[in-house]
Amino acid sequence: MSTYVNANVEKEQKLSQYKGVLVFGEQKDGKILTVTYELLTRGRKLADDLGCELSCVLLGDEIEGLEEVVKRGADKVFFIKDAVLKNFLPRPYSKAITKLCEELKPEVIVAAATTTGRTVMPLVAAMLETGLTADCTELTIDADTRLLLQTRPAIGGNIMATIKTPDHRPQMATVRPKSAKPAAFDAARTGEVIVKEYEGATFFTPEKFLEYIKDTTQEVSIEEADVIVAGGKGMKNADGFRMVEELARILGAGVGATRDAVELGWTTYPHQIGLSGKTVAPKLYFAFGLSGKIQHLAGMQTSEVVVAVNKDPEAQIFKVADFGIVGDVFEVVPMMIEAFKNLKANA
Amino acid sequence: MNIVVLVKQVPGTDNVKMDPVTGVMIRSGKDTIINPLDENALAEAIRIKNSHENVKVTAVSMGPESAMKAIKEAIAMGADGGVLISGRAFAGSDTIATAKAIAAAIRKVGDVDLILCGERATDGETGQTGAMIAYYLGIPVETYVSGVEVKEGGVIVKRTVEGGFERVEIPFPVMATVNKDINEPGFPTLKGKLKAKETAVPVYGPAELGLEPAELGLKGSPTRVVKVFSPKLSRDTIMKKADGTTGPVEEMMKFLAGKEAI
Ligand SMILES: Cc1cc2nc3c(=O)[nH]c(=O)nc-3n(C[C@H](O)[C@H](O)[C@H](O)COP(=O)(O)OP(=O)(O)OC[C@H]3O[C@@H](n4cnc5c(N)ncnc54)[C@H](O)[C@@H]3O)c2cc1C
Numbered sequence: 001m002s003t004y005v006n007a008n009v010e011k012e013q014k015l016s017q018y019k020g021v022l023v024f025g026e027q028k029d030g031k032i033l034t035v036t037y038e039l040l041t042r043g044r045k046l047a048d049d050l051g052c053e054l055s056c057v058l059l060g061d062e063i064e065g066l067e068e069v070v071k072r073g074a075d076k077v078f079f080i081k082d083a084v085l086k087n088f089l090p091r092p093y094s095k096a097i098t099k100l101c102e103e104l105k106p107e108v109i110v111a112a113a114t115t116t117g118r119t120v121m122p123l124v125a126a127m128l129e130t131g132l133t134a135d136c137t138e139l140t141i142d143a144d145t146r147l148l149l150q151t152r153p154a155i156g157g158n159i160m161a162t163i164k165t166p167d168h169r170p171q172m173a174t175v176r177p178k179s180a181k182p183a184a185f186d187a188a189r190t191g192e193v194i195v196k197e198y199e200g201a202t203f204f205t206p207e208k209f210l211e212y213i214k215d216t217t218q219e220v221s222i223e224e225a226d227v228i229v230a231g232g233k234g235m236k237n238a239d240g241f242r243m244v245e246e247l248a249r250i251l252g253a254g255v256g257a258t259r260d261a262v263e264l265g266w267t268t269y270p271h272q273i274g275l276s277g278k279t280v281a282p283k284l285y286f287a288f289g290l291s292g293k294i295q296h297l298a299g300m301q302t303s304e305v306v307v308a309v310n311k312d313p314e315a316q317i318f319k320v321a322d323f324g325i326v327g328d329v330f331e332v333v334p335m336m337i338e339a340f341k342n343l344k345a346n347a
Numbered sequence: 348m349n350i351v352v353l354v355k356q357v358p359g360t361d362n363v364k365m366d367p368v369t370g371v372m373i374r375s376g377k378d379t380i381i382n383p384l385d386e387n388a389l390a391e392a393i394r395i396k397n398s399h400e401n402v403k404v405t406a407v408s409m410g411p412e413s414a415m416k417a418i419k420e421a422i423a424m425g426a427d428g429g430v431l432i433s434g435r436a437f438a439g440s441d442t443i444a445t446a447k448a449i450a451a452a453i454r455k456v457g458d459v460d461l462i463l464c465g466e467r468a469t470d471g472e473t474g475q476t477g478a479m480i481a482y483y484l485g486i487p488v489e490t491y492v493s494g495v496e497v498k499e500g501g502v503i504v505k506r507t508v509e510g511g512f513e514r515v516e517i518p519f520p521v522m523a524t525v526n527k528d529i530n531e532p533g534f535p536t537l538k539g540k541l542k543a544k545e546t547a548v549p550v551y552g553p554a555e556l557g558l559e560p561a562e563l564g565l566k567g568s569p570t571r572v573v574k575v576f577s578p579k580l581s582r583d584t585i586m587k588k589a590d591g592t593t594g595p596v597e598e599m600m601k602f603l604a605g606k607e608a609i
Binding site for chain 1: 441442443446467469471472473474475476477478479481482483487488489490491503506507508509510511512513514515516517518526527528568569570571572573574575576577578580581582583584585586587588589591593595596597599600602603606608609
């Protein structure tokens with residue numbers, strides 16, 4: 001009995017060494033990416049609920065505008081500086097973050113569910129021997145236990161699961177890009193920017209970054225687009241799907257698709273939106289001839305305004321739509337194309 | 348050259364049944380398939396095997412006894428052999444506990460140059476296990492890989508990232524998690540099916556893998572599921588019926604203008 005009590009006390013002591021919230025910001029070509037500011041929104045809320053500091057870590061060779069990270073909510077910004085960290089490489093990145101975590105002992109780490117975050121966080125979690133919950137849609141602090149409650153879609157988005165990491169620290173999660181608004185700029189905020197230069201050998205890696213190739217097949221990247229026009233199986237065939245692309249072109253919008261439309265070869269995988277595709281959160285989302293299966297909704301339901309056209313009044317997509325038209329896409333979409341053409345001509 | 352491909356058995360339909368009381372997925376073992384992205388990984392391994400000398404492909408799976416089906420299918424599609432990790436002690440493993448067990452099995456296969464698996468599985472959807480396995484094996488990992496070019500002593504991979512691709516050169520041994528763009532998976536051949544029947548596939552439990560019970564299953568998993576619930580949807584939807592006129596579309600235009608969405 002007493003050994004049990006002692007073990008518990010020991011565990012409590014071990015866990016209580018961990019304090020503060022850390023978010024893993026991202027840069028490309030030395031410029032801080034917006035997703036960093038989205039993480040600050042998440043992180044600030046958690047830090048306030050826990051009554052602790054919010055830190056942000058960025059990795060790179062040269063980074064512009066580190067002060068802005070303070071102005072947008074961080075109390076401390078750690079810039080781990082090394083030539084190897086210029087471009088993302090899983091090994092040196094995970095080692096650098098782990099090293100900082102061993103020093104800082106944060107209670108919570110939040111990263112973005114980008115290709116970078118989703119690669120580096122599992123490595124950091126394994127190195128720190130702790131749990132990690134991927135792709136969370138919601139993060140809250142349990143008032144009684146101070147534990148991080150991580151909610152994510154599971155089993156094909158059919159259910160939501162809330163997960164916690166009771167006995168290990170840090171508690172780690174990734175959140176989908178665009179699932180929070182970027183933190184606002186507050187010129188009056190103060191904080192510290194700390195440059196860390198660890199010994200080069202720490203980051204030795206056999207990986208060699210060769211080049212970045214921009215994808216030119218997508219006119220507008222759907223992750224960045226303010227407007228997305230998406231089509232599903234109801235577009236009937238590749239010709240029908242061209243209507244989706246036409247409206248997108250008129251609106252300068254991104255082209256989205258359901259998995260079925262991708263599998264039928266009407267467009268390519270980078271356009272797939274949903275659980276096994278991309279998550280998007282544009283200001284305006286058009287959903288044409290798609291049923292709104294939960295796996296698709298998982299990728300678009302945080303869009304600000306949703307317009308849906310479907311001939312089935314019972315289609316799930318109408319549940320997340322702000323404006324729905326029950327009808328044939330081949331009748332309604334050409335009318336929309338006309339309407340937007342006119343709008344543009346008269347603008 | 349030794350390639351290991353990880354194949355996970357996942358439910359084959361969208362209509363996954365849930366236990367209404369516990370909220371846990373009911374795995375019947377009947378309607379299962381190989382995780383689609385793992386099939387891409389397998390196809391890539393077989394492509395490499397067919398275009399290079401002396402390549403051996405081993406399929407590794409962790410799961411219930413029924414996951415043997417996934418390994419036999421992998422052999423039918425062209426893998427040389429397989430290993431199944433199975434046993435009650437593994438039940439409830441999260442990604443960390445799973446990664447430890449699979450890493451131990453890969454070590455047992457021995458002398459592996461390249462490990463390929465899908466970027467994520469369609470059931471758990473975490474996309475974490477591949478990277479964690481690489482960590483436990485002490486080797487680098489590349490993720491979201493949509494191209495593998497085998498060079499002397501290593502590979503050049505093409506990774507899909509936001510807005511484009513990256514090319515990274517990396518010596519063996521390496522783990523690569525692949526996405527759907529990498530290839531078109533093939534089909535089992537008759538010859539392959541016969542071979543699958545004849546090939547003995549060892550089944551390893553914790554003892555064979557030298558794992559302690561504390562590292563496995565729920566005990567070895569830092570994360571806990573506290574609750575499951577159905578996602579709530581609903582917005583105040585304005586509904587119109589198409590009537591052959593431009594009326595509904597005009598109303599939509601007004602609505603969008605009012606929302607300052609256009
Ligand atoms: C693990 C898992 C992951 C998945 N990941 C994704 C994902 O990332 N993205 C994704 O989209 N799906 C995903 N799916 C698939 C998903 O479950 C659905 O199968 C898919 O979204 C359906 O695509 P759809 O809406 O185009 O087709 P359907 O469901 O067939 O819907 C077609 C719709 O078009 C309507 N329609 C037909 N003709 C017309 C017409 N002339 N005018 C107007 N309306 C018309 C019909 O009423 C119907 O509602 C996933 C599934 C699983 C199991």
